[in-house]
Amino acid sequence: xxxxxxxxxxxxxxxxxxxxxxxxxxxxxxxxxxxxxxxxxxxxxxxxxxxxxxxxxxxxxxxxxxxxxxxxxxxxxxxxxxxxxxxxxxxxxxxxxxxxxxxxxxxxxxxxxxxxxxxxxxxxxxxxxxxxxxxxxxxxxxxxxxxxxxxxxxxxxxxxxxxxxxxxxxxxxxxxxxxxxxxxxxxxxxxxxxxxxxxxxxxxxxxxxxxxxxxxxxxxxxxxxxxxxxxxxxxxxxxxxxxxxxxxxxxxxxxxxxxxxxxxxxxxxxxxxxxxxxxxx
Amino acid sequence: xxxxxxxxxxxxxxxxxxxxxxxxxxxxxxxxxxxxxxxxxxxxxxxxxxxxxxxxxxxxxxxxxxxxxxxxxxxxxxxxxxxxxxxxxxxxxxxxxxxxxxxxxxxxxxxxxxxxxxxxxxxxxxxxxxxxxxxxxxxxxxxxxxxxxxxxxxxxxxxxxxxxxxxxxxxxxxxxxxxxxxxxxxxxxxxxxxxxxxxxxxxxxxxxxxxxxxxxxxxxxxxxxxxxxxxxxxxxxxxxxxxxxxxxxxxxxxxxxxxxxxxxx
Numbered sequence: 001x002x003x004x005x006x007x008x009x010x011x012x013x014x015x016x017x018x019x020x021x022x023x024x025x026x027x028x029x030x031x032x033x034x035x036x037x038x039x040x041x042x043x044x045x046x047x048x049x050x051x052x053x054x055x056x057x058x059x060x061x062x063x064x065x066x067x068x069x070x071x072x073x074x075x076x077x078x079x080x081x082x083x084x085x086x087x088x089x090x091x092x093x094x095x096x097x098x099x100x101x102x103x104x105x106x107x108x109x110x111x112x113x114x115x116x117x118x119x120x121x122x123x124x125x126x127x128x129x130x131x132x133x134x135x136x137x138x139x140x141x142x143x144x145x146x147x148x149x150x151x152x153x154x155x156x157x158x159x160x161x162x163x164x165x166x167x168x169x170x171x172x173x174x175x176x177x178x179x180x181x182x183x184x185x186x187x188x189x190x191x192x193x194x195x196x197x198x199x200x201x202x203x204x205x206x207x208x209x210x211x212x213x214x215x216x217x218x219x220x221x222x223x224x225x226x227x228x229x230x231x232x233x234x235x236x237x238x239x240x241x242x243x244x245x246x247x248x249x250x251x252x253x254x255x256x257x258x259x260x261x262x263x264x265x266x267x268x269x270x271x272x273x274x275x276x277x278x279x280x281x
Numbered sequence: 282x283x284x285x286x287x288x289x290x291x292x293x294x295x296x297x298x299x300x301x302x303x304x305x306x307x308x309x310x311x312x313x314x315x316x317x318x319x320x321x322x323x324x325x326x327x328x329x330x331x332x333x334x335x336x337x338x339x340x341x342x343x344x345x346x347x348x349x350x351x352x353x354x355x356x357x358x359x360x361x362x363x364x365x366x367x368x369x370x371x372x373x374x375x376x377x378x379x380x381x382x383x384x385x386x387x388x389x390x391x392x393x394x395x396x397x398x399x400x401x402x403x404x405x406x407x408x409x410x411x412x413x414x415x416x417x418x419x420x421x422x423x424x425x426x427x428x429x430x431x432x433x434x435x436x437x438x439x440x441x442x443x444x445x446x447x448x449x450x451x452x453x454x455x456x457x458x459x460x461x462x463x464x465x466x467x468x469x470x471x472x473x474x475x476x477x478x479x480x481x482x483x484x485x486x487x488x489x490x491x492x493x494x495x496x497x498x499x500x501x502x503x504x505x506x507x508x509x510x511x512x513x514x515x516x517x518x519x520x521x522x523x524x525x526x527x528x529x530x531x532x533x534x535x536x537x538x539x540x541x542x543x544x545x546x
Contacts, residue, residue, distance in 0.1 A: 052508055076512055084508040091498050092505035096293055096449055100417040107518040108510035116518065134295050138452075152509060 002063075003160060003191050004028035004051060009060035011046055011214075020046045022214040023060070030159075033182075033192040035202035035222070038211035039236045044195040047211075048162045051193065053078040065159045080109060083153030087165040089145035098124070098140070099133040102152045109156065123155035124148075127181055143174030150181055160191045167201065179204065199226055199240050203265045210235060227263035239263075242270035292452050293415045298343035300413045304522055307529035309422035311536040312410050318540035319402050327546045328398055334539055335405055342413050352408050353401045360397045367393030411448070420445035421520040438514030446502070454495055461490045 004026065011021040021043045028034050036044045049055040051064055053075035062069040065081040083105075086092045095101040102120045111119065124130055127147040132140070140148060146166055153161065163182060167175040183204060186192050194205060202208050208225040210218040212235045218225050226232065229239050229247065238244060242264045249255045255277045264270040295301075300308075322331055339349040370382075371389025378385040414422070423441040430437040462470075470483045511517075523529075 049504075054504060054507055076510055079508060079510050084505075086501065086505050086508075088501060090453065091501035094416075094446065094502070094506060096416040097295070100415060104506075104511075105509040108512070108516070110516065110518050113518055113521055136293065136295065138292060156510070 001030050002027050003030040003032075003065055004193075005061075005063040006047075006050070007061045009047065009050060009057065009062060011043075011050065011055065011058050013046075019214050021050075024211075024214070024216045025060075026209060026216060026219070028160075028191060028193065030191055031186075031189045033186045033204070033206045034194070035205035035208045036193060036195045036211060037197065037199065037202045037208050037225075037235075037237070039197055042211045042235065043214040044211055045164050046214075048084070048164055048193060048195055051160070052082045052084050052162060080156055081158050082160045082162060083156055083158035084162045084164060085146060085149050085153055085166045087168050089142055089149060089169065092149050093137045093145075096137050097133075098129070098135050098137060098148050098151075101137060101148065102155050105152055105156045119155045120151075123151040126154055127151045141174060142170040143177035146170065146174065146178045147181060150178075160193065161185060163192070163194045163196075165195050165197070167196070167198070175201075197237070199232070199237055202226060203240055222265060223263060226265055240265050242267055246270060246273065292411070294344060294348065294412050295415075296343055296413065298341060298413070299528060300338070300342040300409070302523070302526075302528070303532050304525050304529040305414055305418035305422035306425045306522055307525060307533050308410055308414055309419070309426060311533050312406060314533070314536040314540050315406055316403060318536070318543045319399050319406070321540065321543040322399065322402070323395065323543075324546065327543055330539070330542055330546065331402055335402065338406075338409055342409055344409070344412055348412060349409060350405055352404055356400075356404070360400070363400065364390075364393035364397050367396055416445055416449045417520065418523075419448060421522050424520065425522070436513075436515075438517075442514040450495075450498065453498070454491065457494050458487065458491050461487050461494075 005028075006024065006026045008023040008025055009021050010019060010023055012019050024043070024047055026034075026047075036047065038044050046055065050057055050062060050069065053064075053069060053073065057070045060070070064078060067073050067078050067081065069078065093101050094104045099117075099120050102123055103116050106116050106119055120133065121130070124132060127150050129144065129147055129151060132144070132148070137145065137148065149166075150161075161182075163178075167178050170178065179201060182192055182194060192205075194201065196202055203222050203226060205222055207219065208222050209216050210225055210231065217234065218228075218231055226239055227243050229244075232239055239247070246255070246264050250257075255274070262269075262273075264273050303311075319331070322328060335350075339346065342349060368389045369385060371384065371386050371392055373384060373386030373388050375388075376384045376386045411419075420441055423444050424438060427435075427437045427440050430440065465483070465486055470486065471479060
């Protein structure tokens, strides 16, 4: 069942010289993990902000969780269905104490004061931050801040989670923390839309949508999209490191031709293929 | 941020002391009463009473001495300027020294010292309020404070939310200005110059990036708030104040007593 169905979405910012989105169409199924990949300014975040109702639809049609985003949609109800975690962890906290910030969304939806503490604790538990209720936001690491921001979204129990370059400002440890949380959410059957310009992160998705200059230029499973060096080069991106190593080895004739020719996208896959080719030789 | 002027409006330090446990509204109203008391403070005994009170307040707050009082020393150059402005431009019938537009007098120096002491006391009081009250607590108290504005059809809840977020962002912006300052120093700016005009000129290239950063932050925060269903402060689950216990009323009485004593001294 499609949870997001967008057709020919176009958008131009009021002072924008060019179209931020040009007839973008996308479908996302319930429980699917989509990576929206592309360089900065290609329209990924603009598209995501339509799904959450932050930006109004100018052209095209968009159906999100059964709600028609192009009609007179109640954006307040739409935002309850679509939670967003943003790029800069410091610019999305409304309160300085973790539990108060996680409660912010619940208060906006007029959840009873008696119910809020339980929901806050449950959300923090889900992101592995039990005991952080009274901690100051500024005392958290980057990864912890993003997990706390995710807890604020989780507390509202939305159908769709959008991560708008949520790992871009984090160190490798923080990135791993957030990516683990995203995978755990996906494992629990949640629909994920991850916006990123890191091809290594997109590898984890079920499907990758590649964007360039406001257009979706390719979509498909990561192996299909991310192993096409020429296609990625159009957007200024490179295939994942293991894929590049494998392509180089193939070009040098150092590995035998594989009839399946599945390009490795992760280090584990590369190691496995190298071991297999070595034992074959 | 612990250096520079970052400690003027300190960040909340969680705790379970008497000052932390007081109702937020009592703390804010008590703070306002004390501001009135500071305005009334004059003479040695008046300042002595205030100093003893601030020491007791620091003890009750359980805050480290550096956090509670450290912010006072960070504005030393500001105090010097304020003192000199008062001391050298006070119109006196009995000047001690006169040169061009400058007139040094005993009354001017007393007025300068009064202004400096009052500023320092207000800084310590506001610091203690901020360090012992969470952002939500401040917002709850501000909501109570601005509630009468509703009768004038003004958006009281929104005003409280704006003030609360603004207060919370001050330390963040100070941190950012410190980063910008260091970046400017790395590119040759001379903030350490003792000459006032050089210092002032060096500040100019800092102003634009600080403003840009503040606007960017405000924009990103407003989008994040909207994304989490914010549609105005009045359509939210009401905040629950801690409750006016006996100690909260007692704290208000103490503040009123200090104010009365400062009037009488």
